[in-house]
Amino acid sequence: MNHLKLWLGRSQPAQALLLTLFVLFTAASVYFSDKSVVAFLLLLGSLLLLYLTTFRTSIKWGIGAVLLVVVIPFATSGGPAHQSYMEVATQCGIYIAMALGLNIVVGFAGLLDLGFVAFFAVGAYTYAIFATPQANEFISGQLFPLPGGAFWIFIVLGGFMAALFGLLLGLPVLRVKGDYLAIVTLGFGEIIRIIFNNLDRPVNITNGAMGLSSIQPPSLFGFSFTFPNQFYFIVILILAIVIFSVKRLEHSRLGRAWKAIRENEIAAQSMGIPLIRTKLTAFAIGASFSGMMGVVFAAKQTFIDPTSFTLLESITILVMVLLGGMGSVPGVILGAALVTILNLQVLTELTNWINQLTLQGIIHIPNSISPSKMQRLIFGAILVLVAIFRPNGLITAKNKKVDAERLKTLSTGRSLSVTSPAKQHSGGVGQ
Amino acid sequence: MTILRVSKLVKRFGGLTAVGGVDFAFPRGKISAVIGPNGAGKTTFFNMITGIYTPDEGVIELDGASIVGVKPHQIVSMGIARTFQNIRLFGSMTVLENVMVGMHIHLKAGIVGTLLSLPAARHEEESVYLEAYRLLEFVGLQELLNEQAANLPYGAQRRLEIARALATKPKVLLLDEPAAGMNPRETAELIGLIRRIQEETGMSVILIEHDMKLVMELSEHILVLDYGTKIAEGGPDHIRSHPKVIEAYLGKSAVEGDNVRLEVVT
Numbered sequence: 298m299n300h301l302k303l304w305l306g307r308s309q310p311a312q313a314l315l316l317t318l319f320v321l322f323t324a325a326s327v328y329f330s331d332k333s334v335v336a337f338l339l340l341l342g343s344l345l346l347l348y349l350t351t352f353r354t355s356i357k358w359g360i361g362a363v364l365l366v367v368v369i370p371f372a373t374s375g376g377p378a379h380q381s382y383m384e385v386a387t388q389c390g391i392y393i394a395m396a397l398g399l400n401i402v403v404g405f406a407g408l409l410d411l412g413f414v415a416f417f418a419v420g421a422y423t424y425a426i427f428a429t430p431q432a433n434e435f436i437s438g439q440l441f442p443l444p445g446g447a448f449w450i451f452i453v454l455g456g457f458m459a460a461l462f463g464l465l466l467g468l469p470v471l472r473v474k475g476d477y478l479a480i481v482t483l484g485f486g487e488i489i490r491i492i493f494n495n496l497d498r499p500v501n502i503t504n505g506a507m508g509l510s511s512i513q514p515p516s517l518f519g520f521s522f523t524f525p526n527q528f529y530f531i532v533i534l535i536l537a538i539v540i541f542s543v544k545r546l547e548h549s550r551l552g553r554a555w556k557a558i559r560e561n562e563i564a565a566q567s568m569g570i571p572l573i574r575t576k577l578t579a580f581a582i583g584a585s586f587s588g589m590m591g592v593v594f595a596a597k598q599t600f601i602d603p604t605s606f607t608l609l610e611s612i613t614i615l616v617m618v619l620l621g622g623m624g625s626v627p628g629v630i631l632g633a634a635l636v637t638i639l640n641l642q643v644l645t646e647l648t649n650w651i652n653q654l655t656l657q658g659i660i661h662i663p664n665s666i667s668p669s670k671m672q673r674l675i676f677g678a679i680l681v682l683v684a685i686f687r688p689n690g691l692i693t694a695k696n697k698k699v700d701a702e703r704l705k706t707l708s709t710g711r712s713l714s715v716t717s718p719a720k721q722h723s724g725g726v727g728q
Numbered sequence: 729m730t731i732l733r734v735s736k737l738v739k740r741f742g743g744l745t746a747v748g749g750v751d752f753a754f755p756r757g758k759i760s761a762v763i764g765p766n767g768a769g770k771t772t773f774f775n776m777i778t779g780i781y782t783p784d785e786g787v788i789e790l791d792g793a794s795i796v797g798v799k800p801h802q803i804v805s806m807g808i809a810r811t812f813q814n815i816r817l818f819g820s821m822t823v824l825e826n827v828m829v830g831m832h833i834h835l836k837a838g839i840v841g842t843l844l845s846l847p848a849a850r851h852e853e854e855s856v857y858l859e860a861y862r863l864l865e866f867v868g869l870q871e872l873l874n875e876q877a878a879n880l881p882y883g884a885q886r887r888l889e890i891a892r893a894l895a896t897k898p899k900v901l902l903l904d905e906p907a908a909g910m911n912p913r914e915t916a917e918l919i920g921l922i923r924r925i926q927e928e929t930g931m932s933v934i935l936i937e938h939d940m941k942l943v944m945e946l947s948e949h950i951l952v953l954d955y956g957t958k959i960a961e962g963g964p965d966h967i968r969s970h971p972k973v974i975e976a977y978l979g980k981s982a983v984e985g986d987n988v989r990l991e992v993v994t
Binding site for chain 1: 778780799800801802804805809810812816817818819820821822824825828829830832833835837839842843845849853856857858861862865870871873874876892895896
């Protein structure tokens with residue numbers, strides 16, 4: 298077994314062959330079966346397999362893009378379950394983006410945020426209010442709903458609004474640390490939900506508990522997006538931007554500052570890192586990912602109400618980050634995908650199956666303990682198990698390793714500059 | 729020439745006066761030391777200079793400009809860097825990354841530049857790696873650059889803290905008990921390192937230290953604190969035989985004995 302593993306690790310052609318066979322096999326089974334959850338999960342698993350290969354990063358990205366844009370949509374289009382597969386994939390994408398946003402706050406900057414879903418709600422409502430006649434209630438002129446073309450602007454706007462709320466929340470809240478921060482953000486999450494629930498008086502802005510329905514679907518050059526398999530591509534596009542941004546930020550001046558604050562606030566501040574401002578950027582950037590996906594969520598569901606944004610949602614996103622591995626981008630992606638699939642596919646399928654068995658009179662499991670109602674129990678169990686067996690998550694965050702030899706060669710023959718801050722300032726360090 | 733001047737510096741914690749009216753001028757480009765028994769107010773003194781505490785009274789001037797009330801992260805930009813008595817590294821980051829964090833204030837890359845990978849940001853990032861590596865070479869940690877900081881041996885962690893402080897390109901380097909917990913060989917290496925910092929960069933170094941061998945060997949100018957007040961100042965020879973210093977360290981009876989010199993007890 299170990300021999301095989303070693304050999305696979307060294308031989309890229311073997312990896313390529315294995316990956317191709319796996320993809321072909323799973324794609325074919327998804328395509329030709331009516332609805333097979335297992336086959337679909339295995340097909341998604343090919344992405345994990347791809348991650349484990351030793352190909353160059355750019356090649357991995359290329360293959361990943363082909364899998365996501367061509368193979369998965371095509372393979373699922375074979376049977377009647379096409380839309381339900383795509384719905385799951387779309388939800389996965391939405392949650393991955395949110396988990397990556399929360400990962401910036403919790404994983405990189407080390408700020409425990411239990412009200413993260415609030416930013417998702419802000420994004421969703423930003424689009425929903427203006428893409429329904431609702432905005433006519435407080436803006437005169439019967440200009441609304443805005444046409445579906447506005448959706449694309451609202452993706453940016455939703456991200457921006459969420460970032461703004463992140464800043465507004467952060468300013469008072471970031472003075473407290475640790476457990477206190479967790480409680481305050483939890484409170485904020487609830488406040489936002491309750492405000493949306495009650496903002497139908499005196500001026501009707503959110504339509505209160507009734508929610509907003511018939512939200513305009515996005516449109517592009519006359520083409521209207523209404524089905525999950527169409528939203529899938531919007532989500533993939535935004536997700537690509539999000540992953541790309543996170544990767545860039547992680548190993549930048551800002552990313553290092555976030556991690557430094559997580560590791561030791563006093564030392565970070567003694568290195569010239571402004572604590573509040575740096576934490577606020579983490580809040581704002583994390584929130585903006587969530588806000589963008591909120592807009593997509595509102596457009597996809599065509600109906601939103603405050604019950605979509607409960608504390609359980611915040612906890613779900615946090616579980617994704619913890620399960621995957623705090624601060625680890627591939628880990629968080631895996632964690633988010635697993636939890637979403639567990640929620641949408643495994644638990645629902647299990648419930649259906651048990652219901653069938655109950656109907657046939659084979660077993661008797663009361664409805665009150667059906668798997669889909671045990672979400673919270675299962676999350677709790679996941680958290681406990683992760684804490685015991687994989688405290689750093691499924692894929693542990695790795696530090697960036699640098700090529701020591703290269704730096705050594707570059708370094709020889711040059712003198713050290715640690716003197717004279719005044720001169721260094723004017724000369725710039727980037728020279 | 730004075731780089732850092734404090735006058736009538738006072739800090740109280742409730743009824744306790746941790747530092748009570750200290751005047752001192754630290755010479756530019758030299759190594760100075762602040763010594764005194766435990767609880768003498770040395771670290772409080774450092775914390776006021778680095779902005780972590782605001783003094784209740786008094787003046788702190790760096791190069792003639794007051795730094796009282798300036799925030800800690802801004803004081804770094806003005807040219808004061810420090811290490812900590814209880815090591816405060818960024819434990820789960822690599823050795824190289826720790827030094828790179830130290831260069832934060834000298835980098836300009838913003839969010840937009842980073843996201844779009846603009847040439848300026850990319851170029852800057854390249855040079856950060858190289859410069860951080862050279863600092864590691866300077867303190868002799870270049871072989872360990874990819875290690876997690878928390879996994880380094882104690883002495884190496886101390887040196888990494890110094891490298892990280894140097895990365896901010898300070899005018900004044902404050903070292904809070906740099907030799908604490910080091911064995912004699914590590915201490916000897918540290919003495920060499922501190923001397924090299926001062927000689928090669930002309931930086932002003934101020935250290936708090938209990939290891940009298942290190943203090944006497946390195947410092948040209950020593951400030952002795954006891955119960956928050958200055959009891960002596962001067963060169964090593966002057967301090968070594970100063971009766972008040974000996975009294976503070978060894979008690980009154982020691983002063984009456986013959987030929988007591990401070991290094992005897994260390």
